[in-house]
Amino acid sequence: MTLVARWTLPLFILIVLTVRHDPVVAATAVISNERSGDIVFMDEAGKTTDIIALCARPRGMAQRMSVGTLYIACSDDGHVVEFDVTTKQVKRIFPNLPGAMSLAIHEPSNRLVVSNEGLATATVLDITSGELLATLATGHEPDGVALTTDGSKIFVASENAGIVHIFDGKTYEPIKRLITNLRPRRLGIRDKELWVSSEMGSRVEIFDTTSFEKIDEIIFAPRGFRSEQLTPVDIIFDHSQTTAFVALGSANHLVIVDAIKREIIKYILVGRRPWGLALTPNGEQIFVLNGLSDDVTIIDIKSKRPIRTSRTGLVPHSVEIFK
Amino acid sequence: MLRYLSLLLALLFSAPAFASSLEITIITSASENRLDIGKSFAGITVEPHRPVLRAVELALFESSTLFETLGIETKVQQIELDTNKDFKDQLSAVSPSALVILDVPLKLMEELAVLANQMNIVVINVRHSNSYLRESLCLANVFHTIPSDSMYFDALGQFLVYRGWRKVLLVQGPSERDIERAQTLLKSLKKFGTTIVDQRTFSLSHFPDDRDKNKPEFLTGGVSYDVVAVIDSQKDYGRYLQYSTRIARPVVGDIGLTPKSWHFALERYGAPQLNERYRTFKVDERIGPQVTMTDAEFAAWSAVKLITNSINTRLDKGDLNVLSILNDPASQVDLYKGTRGSIRHWNHQLRQPILLATSQAVIAVAPMPKFLHPKHYVDTLGLDEPESECQLR
Numbered sequence: 001m002t003l004v005a006r007w008t009l010p011l012f013i014l015i016v017l018t019v020r021h022d023p024v025v026a027a028t029a030v031i032s033n034e035r036s037g038d039i040v041f042m043d044e045a046g047k048t049t050d051i052i053a054l055c056a057r058p059r060g061m062a063q064r065m066s067v068g069t070l071y072i073a074c075s076d077d078g079h080v081v082e083f084d085v086t087t088k089q090v091k092r093i094f095p096n097l098p099g100a101m102s103l104a105i106h107e108p109s110n111r112l113v114v115s116n117e118g119l120a121t122a123t124v125l126d127i128t129s130g131e132l133l134a135t136l137a138t139g140h141e142p143d144g145v146a147l148t149t150d151g152s153k154i155f156v157a158s159e160n161a162g163i164v165h166i167f168d169g170k171t172y173e174p175i176k177r178l179i180t181n182l183r184p185r186r187l188g189i190r191d192k193e194l195w196v197s198s199e200m201g202s203r204v205e206i207f208d209t210t211s212f213e214k215i216d217e218i219i220f221a222p223r224g225f226r227s228e229q230l231t232p233v234d235i236i237f238d239h240s241q242t243t244a245f246v247a248l249g250s251a252n253h254l255v256i257v258d259a260i261k262r263e264i265i266k267y268i269l270v271g272r273r274p275w276g277l278a279l280t281p282n283g284e285q286i287f288v289l290n291g292l293s294d295d296v297t298i299i300d301i302k303s304k305r306p307i308r309t310s311r312t313g314l315v316p317h318s319v320e321i322f323k
Numbered sequence: 324m325l326r327y328l329s330l331l332l333a334l335l336f337s338a339p340a341f342a343s344s345l346e347i348t349i350i351t352s353a354s355e356n357r358l359d360i361g362k363s364f365a366g367i368t369v370e371p372h373r374p375v376l377r378a379v380e381l382a383l384f385e386s387s388t389l390f391e392t393l394g395i396e397t398k399v400q401q402i403e404l405d406t407n408k409d410f411k412d413q414l415s416a417v418s419p420s421a422l423v424i425l426d427v428p429l430k431l432m433e434e435l436a437v438l439a440n441q442m443n444i445v446v447i448n449v450r451h452s453n454s455y456l457r458e459s460l461c462l463a464n465v466f467h468t469i470p471s472d473s474m475y476f477d478a479l480g481q482f483l484v485y486r487g488w489r490k491v492l493l494v495q496g497p498s499e500r501d502i503e504r505a506q507t508l509l510k511s512l513k514k515f516g517t518t519i520v521d522q523r524t525f526s527l528s529h530f531p532d533d534r535d536k537n538k539p540e541f542l543t544g545g546v547s548y549d550v551v552a553v554i555d556s557q558k559d560y561g562r563y564l565q566y567s568t569r570i571a572r573p574v575v576g577d578i579g580l581t582p583k584s585w586h587f588a589l590e591r592y593g594a595p596q597l598n599e600r601y602r603t604f605k606v607d608e609r610i611g612p613q614v615t616m617t618d619a620e621f622a623a624w625s626a627v628k629l630i631t632n633s634i635n636t637r638l639d640k641g642d643l644n645v646l647s648i649l650n651d652p653a654s655q656v657d658l659y660k661g662t663r664g665s666i667r668h669w670n671h672q673l674r675q676p677i678l679l680a681t682s683q684a685v686i687a688v689a690p691m692p693k694f695l696h697p698k699h700y701v702d703t704l705g706l707d708e709p710e711s712e713c714q715l716r
Contacts, residue, residue: 117596118596118599120388138388139388139389140385140388140596140600141593141596158388159593160385160386160596160657161385161386161388161389162389162632162634162635163388163389163392177388177392179389179392179393179634179635179640180635181635181636182632182635182636182655182656182657182663183593183657200655200657200663201635201636201655201663202663225700226696226698226699226700228662228663228699228700228701229662229700231661231662250661250662292591
């Protein structure tokens with residue numbers, strides 16, 4: 001009894017201090033979960049703040065930060081929804097997009113590009129009017145989409161064909177097909193470089209966005225994994241575009257790459273089959289979605305250490321983070 | 324009699340970097356009635372034996388964008404072999420540069436493989452998983468894209484150990500094939516450290532005195548075990564073991580949890596897209612809607628995809644010589660199973676993950692966690708290089 005009494009006050013103080021010392025919540029992460037059909041809201045500390053049942057198989061997302069809007073591909077419903085992150089309501093639906101998978105937004109021209117996995121096409125839409133601007137024919141299973149900063153070129157990766165299709169951003173005419181290694185998934189644009197993750201080729205290939213020549217490739221080798229276990233998916237760059245982050249899939253690691261020297265900086269162990277990635281707006285943390293273990297690993301970029309792992313919905317696919 | 328079915332898929336579009344062609348020949352047997360294979364009492368067929376043609380055409384269809392980009396023409400030829408006529412004469416209709424898929428019964432396959440090797444024709448075994456073929460048919464021009472029995476059973480052995488179901492009761496049929504497969508299964512189970520508590524054989528006899536011996540309750544009684552492994556290649560008797568065992572235990576092997584190379588319910592790794600394409604591709608009115616590829620169809624699909632995917636993985640994108648592709652370690656294939664496949668150079672077997680599935684769901688994909696191999700992730704499945712006695716000639 002005395003022991004309990006003796007410890008009650010210090011314990012109480014300790015609890016109060018712990019609560020007070022919680023970091024100031026500055027950003028909100030939104031995670032789309034394929035299997036559970038919902039989106040999970042999470043604060044920067046990895047605490048779930050809300051869950052919204054959304055649609056059948058929500059996958060790729062893109063955000064327009066300026067207006068607090070998130071675009072989410074509802075693959076099995078065959079549409080993309082415009083979602084208001086403040087009111088947490090669906091504002092609009094862009095219909096007729098079967099198997100909608102990945103999204104990219106070009107803010108200056110107000111365009112949304114959607115890859116339609118089941119149809120072997122990508123669709124370009126005007127965000128304001130919802131008008132269909134173009135349907136771009138691709139190889140089977142188009143996934144990653146990207147536009148150059150000036151909007152003059154659109155890139156779409158066809159997983160099955162092993163091709164990145166390049167289209168003119170104004171006329172929508174096909175310009176070129178880049179033959180990649182197996183299963184090109186996601187695209188990252190850094191200056192005049194196009195980075196392509198080849199999931200079954202276990203590498204990232206880098207192409208010149210003007211000459212379309214292959215410049216280089218980065219092959220990964222974290223300790224204890226065989227080459228074929230390296231299945232890279234998402235690629236993102238930090239704000240200065242000098243560092244790249246790649247989710248290594250079945251190898252259960254995130255890799256940090258010096259984007260200028262194209263050298264590996266560090267492999268960080270995360271959950272099972274990491275693929276979706278997003279940076280916090282201040283660039284201090286990265287959220288890594290683990291598709292097989294249904295969780296998210298939050299990594300502190302400065303120390304390059306995981307700081308927390310939190311549960312997500314089932315089969316987390318993509319993450320976007322808001323201020 | 325030769326039946327010649329020719330199909331031109333090629334589309335010459337935009338200025339191709341170079342032009343070349345890819346020919347696939349499928350050999351079937353005129354004397355084989357597929358509808359009779361695996362048919363048991365009351366006309367029930369548990370496993371269909373479909374021709375692999377549709378899977379081959381699907382593989383080519385998938386790569387049409389790549390062919391179009393590179394100006395590659397493709398052609399599929401089907402030869403229905405007359406088993407009463409000279410094989411050499413009939414094989415002379417095969418183009419020397421073609422990839423030949425042997426969709427024929429075991430003995431005929433062995434005979435044709437030897438002959439094809441003499442004639443410098445490259446052939447693929449897509450139907451026969453017999454492990455001995457990987458040791459006996461060690462021919463420079465012969466490749467296997469269907470997993471071997473060792474691969475299937477190593478996957479099962481790993482799964483049982485992973486689950487901690489280490490005490491196994493083996494129940495097997497009396498046929499030659501059952502005995503061969505039971506030996507392979509025993510080897511796998513011992514390799515990964517399970518204990519065989521007993522090995523029992525059912526008979527398919529209709530002799531009244533045998534009736535009691537074949538009662539599932541008796542066959543699985545009097546001994547303690549974690550799991551029953553059933554070998555029943557005909558899938559006739561074994562189907563009735565599940566839910567009839569003396570003690571309540573899961574059933575694995577040919578019934579219950581089964582090792583497979585492909586499954587309609589695989590949810591990950593892009594598999595739903597491949598299954599959806601297969602379901603809707605050239606639906607054959609006579610056979611009706613097809614839910615999934617059989618392991619033989621998947622093997623034929625994999626063989627063609629290995630050739631077309633190699634265009635993406637090899638440096639020389641203009642080289643469509645099938646033998647040089649199959650022998651090149653840089654040739655890799657995306658199998659929609661999370662890990663790419665490639666050819667084991669020591670016995671020409673396609674290495675690949677194996678699915679452990681019930682009739683309705685994929686429970687696990689082997690290799691199971693913690694089963695590690697020093698070189699290749701999936702090489703804990705099947706005959707590894709040091710074990711193989713294959714001397715390619």
